[in-house]
Amino acid sequence: MKLVAGNSNRALAEAIAAYLNSPLTRCQVRRFADMEVFVEIQENVRGEDVFVLQSTSFPANDNLMELLIITDALRRASAKRITAVIPYFGYARQDRKPAARTPISAKLVANLITRAGADRVLTMDLHAGQIQGFFDIPTDNLYASPVMVRDIKERFDLSKLMVVSPDVGGVVRARGLAKRIDAPLAIVDKRRERPGESEVMNIIGNVEGMTCMLVDDIVDSGGTLCNAADALLAKGATGVHAYITHGVLSGGAVARITASRLAELVITDSIQATEAVRVAHNIRVLSIAPLIGEAIGRTASEESVSSLFD
DSSP, rough: OOEEOOOOOOOHHHHHHHHHHOOOOOOOEEOTTTOEEEEEEOOOTTOOOEEEOOOOOOSSHHHHHHHHHHHHHHHHTTTTTTEEEEESSSTTTSSSSTTTOOOOHHHHHHHHHHHHHHHHHEEEESSSSGGGGGGGOEEEEEEEHHHHHHHHHSSSSSEEEEEEESSSGHHHHOOOOOOTTTTEEEEEEEOOTTTOOEEEEEEEETTTEOOOOOOOOSSSSHHHHHHHHHHHTTTOEEEEEEEEEEEEOOTTHHHHHHHSOOOOOEEETOOOOOOHHHHHHTTEOOOHHHHHHHHHHHHHHTOGGGGGGG
């Protein structure tokens, strides 16, 4: 087994390598003067089972090209099997045609990864589960919920906890986590007027006197979370926390969250934290390196991955 890392999230790649007790394969990923990506695998990988560790987070296009070119380099170096390990799968929110003459970019990216030479994909908390069907190769979608459940059980009184989905589309994800900790479920009914802006309309469920736990897969601008926190507190919640897998946190999201009434935002390190995230007083990062490392180990030894979540 060989582990190859791009530049998107070096810290997570090194943590996964440490968990597996397998050093990262020497690999040079750099830019030419015109910003073209150049890759050189500096170890023999012929006949090896290779895992490429690369999130397609900001800058999404650069990191995606790194993933594709690393995969091509490995294929041409005669690697036996190439698994693209993508903790955060960019373009996942473009999984359908919301209007006429728009692309389904998630399918295009899936095609690119497949044609580059990947034999299988390992990712985490896809925005929409059906994206697995966009790939014509085996695809494992891991869940961060075991890591979050462990943290929640250590820090909260479960008898006073209410899991909340920030929108109707995330109910299945929130219900799954609520079931694991035996907590009731509430739903925030919102209406989105424009992309990146949301208006909370109503709270479905009685949250009075409860500590509310917002659960979702992606936090981008942070507007939905902040509005939801205000609405829940207005309905009598004693405090609002959020557990989100992928902390995209673009633009002024960090400032918005630190100034909000949200007690704490907990994200994973699927996307490398910026300095602003690291110093924010109400943002905390959980490591998913052991979970991804275990999934990689099981894939390499042809063992069950789904049993991690039973």
